[in-house]
Amino acid sequence: MEIVDYELFEVPPRWLFLRVETSDGTVGWGEPIVEGRARTVRAAVAELMDSYLLGADPTRIEDHWQTMYRGGFYRGGPILMSAIAGIDQALWDIKGKRLDVPVHELLGGKARDRIRVYQWIGGDRPADVGAAAAEQVEAGFTALKMNATPELRRIDTPRAVQDAVDRIAQVRDAVGAEVDIGVDFHGRVAKSMAKRLVEALEPYDPFFVEEPVLPEHNDALPAIAEHTSAPIATGERMYSRWDFKEVFEQGAVDVVQPDLSHAGGITEVKKIADMAEAYDVALAPHCPLGPVALASCLQVDACSPNALIQEQSLDIHYNETSDVLDYLADASVFEYEDGFVDIPDGPGLGIDVDESHVRAQSGDVDWHNPVWRHDDGSVAEW
Structure with a gap:
């Protein structure tokens, strides 16, 4: 063959x-x-x-x-x-x-039958998050994630900090203490503001604070971690076990988020997961992507004892024209129940891609993320 x-x-x-x-x-x-x-x-x-x-x-x-x-x-x-x-x-x-x-059988077999998933609320510039949070909890999700802020200046105003606090407060008030709320800084925040923000959000018990600084500033993570008891998460823009080695050795990161479509696939992310387990660090694969990426994540989650939760992109704000389930012949494989999804047990990745739909949708998509600018005209982190 x-x-x-x-x-x-x-x-x-x-x-x-x-x-x-x-x-x-x-x-x-x-x-x-x-x-x-x-x-x-x-x-x-x-x-x-x-x-x-x-x-x-x-x-x-x-x-x-x-x-x-x-x-x-x-x-x-x-x-x-x-x-x-x-x-x-x-x-x-x-x-x-x-x-x-299924692939997980080739990687040692299942360590779990299902894994918890979280649902995105809000958008790139988060708004109306309280109502959205209540709606998703009513739909059965027990964990949510939101962007912490829109663009921020390197040192921004007390009002900008208070706005971030008010948003998570809205969500906490809407869902109570039984629901986890991940807060994504999205690399938009300089280390000077990250220290202030993580401290200000502390009373609302974030599930984790994600990418508090850009990965090129991972050396700042220990100092940021000193300002909060919230778990620190990062890794969506890190691409190999060698990239993750530094943060494991620092001891400041509690959750790593390698992306199965960016960090070398199943082969490499399983190695990253095993390294994380040795450092008592949880795994939560990044996946605001399509069904093949999600299926790959679930295969690694299945056989990684330290897998914590799985990101998924159903109804995420990017998916305005097509969504995850549209490309599957059998969408029930990703059926969420009580905030969990079952590990697919079909052969290979465990999904049946609807090839005819893929071919029908194929073309020059030409998606690019927006370029944001500060009020002085300089480029801001998106």
């Missing part, structure tokens, strides 16, 4: 799907995407597939991962690691289908 063909599909709202086919007709799916850079990742996937994978045995997943990563002198970063991630997902999907078992 060998890999004989691949296809790439840009689909709304902002995703890229990879279809890999073997000589016996087995098809595996991956989701290699950097949101807003689909064309660039598409080129990287094609280069890797043409250089290393076509004509190869798909079952040698670790060797293929090492070849794609180490076969080039320049390594890492979001584009290359996302391209590797989608190919890796597709190879695991093929292997599971060939052996008629």
